Amino acid sequence: MVVASDAPLSILHVDDDGSFGELVQIYLERATEFDCTVRSVTSPDDALDVIRSDGDDIDCVVSDYRMPGTNGIELLRAVRETHPELPFLLFSGEETDDVAAEIVRAGVTDYLQKGYGTDQYTTLVRRVEHAVGSEGCFDADGSLELDAVGIVGPDDRFDHVDAGYASLYDYDAEEVEGKHWSALHPDDEVAHIRTHVLPVVRTGGKWTGQSTGLRADGSTFTESKLVTTLDDDRLLIAVSAIS
Numbered sequence: 001m002v003v004a005s006d007a008p009l010s011i012l013h014v015d016d017d018g019s020f021g022e023l024v025q026i027y028l029e030r031a032t033e034f035d036c037t038v039r040s041v042t043s044p045d046d047a048l049d050v051i052r053s054d055g056d057d058i059d060c061v062v063s064d065y066r067m068p069g070t071n072g073i074e075l076l077r078a079v080r081e082t083h084p085e086l087p088f089l090l091f092s093g094e095e096t097d098d099v100a101a102e103i104v105r106a107g108v109t110d111y112l113q114k115g116y117g118t119d120q121y122t123t124l125v126r127r128v129e130h131a132v133g134s135e136g137c138f139d140a141d142g143s144l145e146l147d148a149v150g151i152v153g154p155d156d157r158f159d160h161v162d163a164g165y166a167s168l169y170d171y172d173a174e175e176v177e178g179k180h181w182s183a184l185h186p187d188d189e190v191a192h193i194r195t196h197v198l199p200v201v202r203t204g205g206k207w208t209g210q211s212t213g214l215r216a217d218g219s220t221f222t223e224s225k226l227v228t229t230l231d232d233d234r235l236l237i238a239v240s241a242i243s
Helices: 018-029 045-058 072-082 095-105 119-133 163-168 187-201
Strands: 009-012 035-042 060-063 090-091 110-113 148-153 158-161 206-214 220-229 235-241
Touching: 009 018, 009 045, 009 119, 018 035, 035 045, 035 206, 045 060, 045 206, 060 110, 060 119, 060 235, 072 090, 072 095, 072 119, 090 119, 095 110, 095 148, 095 235, 110 119, 148 163, 158 163, 158 235, 187 220, 187 235
Parallel strands: 009 035, 009 060, 060 090, 090 110
Antiparallel strands: 148 158, 148 235, 206 220, 220 235
16 A cells, blocks of 8 residues: 655654664655655654644654653653544554553554564554554554453464453463463354454454454353554454443
């Protein structure tokens, strides 16, 4: 997908490492996928000053997570007060497992973990392109209200779940980790997920909707769910039970 626009996209990048900010600016502005200009700042306060003065002209914010005195989630919340629909990506060195629940609850548009070499910038270009040209990975206002999070590895087994995720299915977290994702759904729901959900998320999209969960005792319940693919090809699944 190439984002069509008469004017270059305006991207605000926030990272307390100014040298890294210069690299991000170089790679984004040289990207052939779209025409953009990047403004780099080294503090959340400076970012908010830009948002307050020129926010209507900014198409996307790319921010680090851990910065002196605050973090990217706090910056996101401040941005949402005046620009609730502005795409906001976290580009951070934090392990995905450590921040997955927080980024879902906050309504981050997308999350990309910093890596080594130039591949990370190529991936960032794709994520920015997707964020400004579509709904992104998460609702901009965080309205899904999903607060139980699990991460499924390339082998289709859970790498990590939080306590809330496990408790929805009447397990402890350590009992779920290592299970195949299909163990938490009845057979007909497994078929639906394989046919209608996984093809969407495996091609870089997201899926949100209702599905049927299977508890440890064999009973079922209706769940609201978001499924999306992380940059390392694992799946992030956020769920809440519908009473």
